[in-house]
Amino acid sequence: MDILPAIDLKDGKAVRLSKGLMDSAKIYSDEPWQVAKRFEELGSKWVHIVDLNGAFEGKPANLEQIKKIRENCNLKIELGGGIRDEKTIQMYLELGVDRLILGSIAVKNPEFVKEMAKKYPIAVGIDALNGMVAVEGWAEVSTMKATDLAQEFANAGVEAIICTDISKDGMLCGVNVEFTKDIAISSGIYTIASGGVKDINDIKACKENGHVGGVIVGKAFYEETLDLEEAFKIL
Template sequence: MLEIFPAIDLKEGQVVRLYKGKMSSAKVYGSPIDFAKKFENMGSKWIHIVDLDGAFCGEPKNLGVIHKIRESTNLKIQLGGGIRSEENIKNYIEIGIDRLILGSVAMKNPDFVEKMALRYPIAVGIDAKDGKVAIEGWAHTEQLEATHLAKRFKNTGIEAVICTDISRDGAFEGINVDWTLSIAKASECFCIASGGFRDENDLIILDEAFKENKVIGGVIIGKAYYEDKIDLKSILKRFL
């Protein structure tokens, strides 16, 4: 059964959603604490938080509001964005974050990520444009294939791989199931699909594909919820 991760993307302390990763496209939806409480009341077990300011700057920028979210709910929190040192990781662990996502640093220093995974609950974020790894808030695209990076973290102790097809993110074009499966097979990890989710039918297709290929994983739900295109409470009830 798919694990559902409602998303909270933070920009200057507010919940926003982007279109295909462009900060200039940010649409503000309101208070992250209010949304976190809503997700908990709907029955969610997790929330997926991204510090967008941190992702672009290379260091955490929304620590205060993230701390308030932690204090306001009992949800498990999966967090990424600008986490590029052990000090960053320790600071978040100390305030009770359950899983840290390492993205850009996974591309630049995979040995560091492997070392951190032996000490802390770590997920690797692999974001891609046309199959190539994108880093630093998606501002730069490398020549490395995302599947090659995923394979690098096979059998390294990471808890999950989160794979985002940037070309579909916030565009309601449907999850890139085939690409997600390629990342899951390369990493052999719990695999969380991100980018393009549009409706409950996407979940059915992804769930069936995961079962057929013996993949265990989940999906991040963001803009489809904020734009009232889905009944998240019903989805959570179905997939719990």
């Protein structure tokens, strides 16, 4: 199982949100690349980056910070937020990003995602509230079940599915392991749990489940309720 520490970018700063609400943003660093460097020092192989402004605007909005992170660390970068077309995918890959996350577009145009997955390293981001898919930076909740969307991408060449339980995101209330398991079983794809990780017990629960391929750690690192170095040692 992989641990992917997270950096959410808003207005060039590293922040965390509660339940995806932009006005809940708490700033943790004015230099996000320094946070990424710290992840590397603690033993991480990946960094999970979300361009929050991009997610709402539908286009890249924190490019300079992403470039700085790429230039200053050797981590593999998984990036999402505002990626809506092939040109943006190609631009980020040329920049040195290792995997792109397609979220809202996966709901609105699944065929486009399948086409991109044949050519590029693509992850599908499935964000859900009460099991129903949310889109546009979580501003809208659709009528589609998250498990149905996951099933749509079975055998499509997608590298990973990142599933977020919005009700838990940034709340330090425990990860929704069962939701992650349901997504993994529905899709047959390597599935990454996101939202709610609080402490080492969440890492253990994900590892012991057997269906969770990876877990994203955000606020638990920033608020120091999880010792990231200890978490990597468990793996």
